[in-house]
Amino acid sequence: MLSAFAQAAAFGQRLVVPGDAAWPSQLDDLGPHAPAALWVRGDPGVLATADRSAALVGSRASSGYGELVTAQLAGGLVDRGLAIVSGGAYGIDGTAHRAALASAGTTIAVLAGGLDRFYPAGNDELLQRVAQTACVVAEAPCGTPPTRWRFLARNRLIAALATATVVVEAGARSGSINTAGHAATLGRPLGAVPGPVTSGGSAGCHRLLRDYGAAPVERAEDVLELVDGPQPEQPALSGMTADEERVLDALSSRAARGVDELAVRTGLAPGDVSASLALLELGAQLAARGSGWVRAT
Structure with missing residues (x-):
């Protein structure tokens, strides 16, 4: 344990535990499955912004369509004051983080392995930027490799940390469906972006819409409604095309x-x-x- 703390200090990490000012209380909704602590690289105070946030998750093998929709959603949401939560992976996750940063917004990455070595390595520069502007968090201490079961365990943290979860693009067996399941279990609002019926990359989203009551998401306003509840109708802007x-x-x-x-x-x-x-x-x-x-x- 001492070596874990020594390694963490070398990478500027902090350990946040329940009761700390920076502890995100929404994680307590996981009950006995809540993490005992979180390792944080960056500003732990940013975790407080997750009390009004959206998780944008999806396939690592994303399409141009999925990346375009993700960028539009993330940019529109940070413009409206929401933080973006995702898993730091290739594809939809990385696009969500990049779009939030490009719009000068707050984005939090939740990783499956220790924070001494960002994974995937190809997103190291992106995750460094996330840590510099907000924070990267993990349940595992330094030196812990990201294994399949750790990714599945990580998904529950993404779902619990965010106010609402939106699956942008996902195949039928995507790990994002696991994240959506955690969100539904917690009673968090769940949304999914429809895709082409010919695309296997959207089969998971269509399953969520068809079988699990996910709300269809097309625009940032749809996600905002999941987070804040139905909004009063705005009068039409006179003369605007x-x-x-x-x-x-x-x-x-x-x-x-x-x-x-x-x-x-x-x-x-x-x-x-x-x-x-x-x-x-x-x-x-x-x-x-x-x-x-x-x-x-």
Whole structure:
């Protein structure tokens, strides 16, 4: 045990236990299956932000469709003040973390092995950034390899830590279905993103929608409703076109976004984005900041 603490100190880790100010109390909902402690690399205080968060999980062998939807969801959610929780893996997990960081948001990675060596190695740079801006956590001490059963055990922490869990893309036997099962057992809201019926990579999502009562998720607002409950209907914005609504929805109130980024987020041509920005600026819906625009507050 002393060697574990010595190794942890060498990597700037802290051990957080129940009763500490940084302990995320939602983990207590796991009852006898709650972790005895968490190793944290980064700022343990960030764990408090998980009391309003969404877990975005899915296949490691993600498609372009799955990655696009994940990026749009993560960016839209951090713009609305939510933290993003995921597992640091390739595919959907990594995309969720990257999109949250790109939008200057908070993202927490929950790993299966010890934090002295980030896994997967190909995501080391990404996980270093997560640790620098927020935190990476694990139940296992330094020197513990990530085994299959540890991944399954890790999934319960993701489900318990987040307010709601959304499976973006998953095959019929994906580990993300295991995470969804933990969320359902805990009574946490569960969502799934529909995909092409011809894609085996969305078979797990369709199963969750069909057999387990998962809510269909298409936009960040759908996830926000899972986290905060049904929202009162907003009156239609007078005179605003569909393109303008899409551009306004893609804007952040904190991070300035340029035409090219907004084109990717909205699926509109850059010329159409520019035209909508001009009209929105005239209507005082946004403000120019540097080389981009932000939503008016």
